[in-house]
Amino acid sequence: MTKMTEATYFILAALLAEPLHGYGIIKRAGEQSSGRVKLAVGTLYGALDRLTEAGLVAVDREEIVDGRARRYYRITDDGVTAVRAEAVRLQRAAAVVTSQIAVMGA
16 A cells, blocks of 8 residues: 555554444544544445455454444554554655754744
């Protein structure tokens, strides 16, 4: 995966600490992005399908809660590598801008 959207980045980041079900991913991605990422259910599950196909996320387990299936997802080793690479890329990009701002004296 070469280009990562902000939503994908925060979906993967949400799964770093522990496996989560859909609502848990939506909630954590919103928290970690300071509210910038607001995932609709359809968007989330489409992204999870793509991430699963790419080998970055896997189904961890399923539970029945109040008569409904709840599927938990976990990040794979490849997913950790991808989100780490994206974090480094973003950090380097930010460093370029902040160093230019510092030179300007702003």
